Amino acid sequence: MIATLFKTHPDNPEMRKISQVVECLRSGGVIIYPTDTVYGLGCDIHNQKAVEKICQIKKINPKKRKNLSFICNDLSHIAEYARIGNATFKLMKKALPGPYTFILETSSRVPKILNISKKNVGIRIPDNNIARLIVKELGNPIITSSVLAEDEVVKYLTDPEDIYEQYKHKVDMVIDGGNGRNVGSTIVDCSDDNVTVLRQGAGDIMQFI
Numbered sequence: 001m002i003a004t005l006f007k008t009h010p011d012n013p014e015m016r017k018i019s020q021v022v023e024c025l026r027s028g029g030v031i032i033y034p035t036d037t038v039y040g041l042g043c044d045i046h047n048q049k050a051v052e053k054i055c056q057i058k059k060i061n062p063k064k065r066k067n068l069s070f071i072c073n074d075l076s077h078i079a080e081y082a083r084i085g086n087a088t089f090k091l092m093k094k095a096l097p098g099p100y101t102f103i104l105e106t107s108s109r110v111p112k113i114l115n116i117s118k119k120n121v122g123i124r125i126p127d128n129n130i131a132r133l134i135v136k137e138l139g140n141p142i143i144t145s146s147v148l149a150e151d152e153v154v155k156y157l158t159d160p161e162d163i164y165e166q167y168k169h170k171v172d173m174v175i176d177g178g179n180g181r182n183v184g185s186t187i188v189d190c191s192d193d194n195v196t197v198l199r200q201g202a203g204d205i206m207q208f209i
Contacts, residue, residue, distance in 0.1 A: 001167065002093050002168050003032075003164065003167065003168040003169075003170075003172055003173055003174050004020075004024075004172065004173045005160075005173075005174050006020070006021070006098075006141070006172070006173065006175045006176060007057070007160075007175060007176040007177075008130060008175065008176070008177060009177070009178075010034060010128055010129055010130050010177045010178060011129065012038060012129075012175075013129055013130045013133055015133075017035070017046050017175075018130070018137055019135050019137065020173075021033070021134055021173060021175060022134060022137045022138050023066050023174050024172050025042075025043060025044045025047075025050075025134070025138055025142065026138070027040075028043075028047045028049055028050045028138075029043070029050065029171075029172035029173060029176065030042070030043045030050055030053050030057070030170075030171045030172055030173075031043070031134075031171060031172060031173040031174070032147055032163055032164075032167055032171055032173070032174045032175065033130060033131055033134060033175045033177070034128055034130055034131065034132075034160075034175060034176075034177035034178065034180055035071075035124070035126035035131050035144075035185075036097070036098065036099050036126040036127040036128045036181075036202070037099045037126070037129050037180070037181050037183060037184050037185045037201065037202045038146050038147060038156045038158075038180050038181060038182070038183070038184050039146075039147040039156075039157065039158075039160070039180045040071070040131075040136075040144040040145065040146060040147060040156070041054050041057060041058065041144065041145050041146075041147055041171070042054075042071065042092060042142040042143060042144045043142060043143050044138065044139060044140070044142060044143075045070065045141050045142060045143050045162055046140065050143075051068070051143055054068070054143060054145055055068075057167075057170050057171070058145050058148075060145070064084050067119055068122070068143050068144065068145050069076070069122030069123065069124055069143075069145070070102055070121060070122065070123050070124065070141040070142070070143065070144070071124050071125075071126065071131055071135055071141055071142045071143075071144045072076045072123060072124070072125050072141045073132045073135040073136040073141075074125060074132075075089070075092060075093060075096065075125070076208060077135075077140075078092070078104075078123055078125075078142055079107075080107065080109060081106065081107055081109055081123070082106060082107055082121055082123055083090055083104065083105040083106070083107055084104060084190075085190075085193045086135065087164045087193060088102070088104070088136060088190040088193060091190070091195065091205075091208055091209065094208040095203070095205060095208045096125040097125045097126060097127040097128075097132065098125070098126075098203055099127070099186060099201060099202035099203035100124070100185055100187075100188055100203045100205060101122045101123065101124050101186070101187045101188070102122070102123045102124075102188050102190055103120050103121070103122055103123075103187065103188065103189040103190060103191050103198065104120065104122075104123055104190055104191055105119065105120060105123060105191045106118055106119060106120060106121045107169060111169070117204060119191075120191045122184070122187070124144065126185075128177070130175060146184055147167070149207035150166060155182070156180070156181075156182045156183075156184070156185070157180070158179050158180045158181065158182050159179060160174065160175075160176035160177070160178070160179070160180075161176075164176075175184050181202060183201050183202045184200040184201045184202065185190045185201045185202060185203065186197070186199065186200055186202060186203040186205055187199040187201065188205050195209060
């Protein structure tokens, strides 16, 4: 298997290509796509085999899946998968779309979807039209994890052509939306209604507090 490589502009994505990506996801495919930070590995949250494939690629224990987050299209999606207090919701409304991953307490749906006991879930709404259009057309979030370089010195791959060369035999599609960043999202833990920065990344959450 060799992945399909798509090029599309993040400001004006081609809907024909977005539709092909969504069809791939619905068929159990794994994609690499751009966000507002680094490129991500993604699949439909409802396809267990695809989720397990991402775990194999990332060498994550399929029973834990701690490093997997959900990419959502907007805030209306989030309430289905996480419990959110009023203060956290207001903060997310200010900060999103943006380069943040919010750690929230899961709703009762998440353990059933992922077939694991998972108390918290990472939620992202990236400021990237390609990523959000994919989720919107799919109709539900996608599971995501950052695309890493094999080189220990360089953590993230930023050039889509380099990403394609490294992953073309591991995934079904690579979407070239221009160069990515080499800094991940800022991870903000709001699972107990307090704001704790677990990892400082591309975004400064303090400007919204």
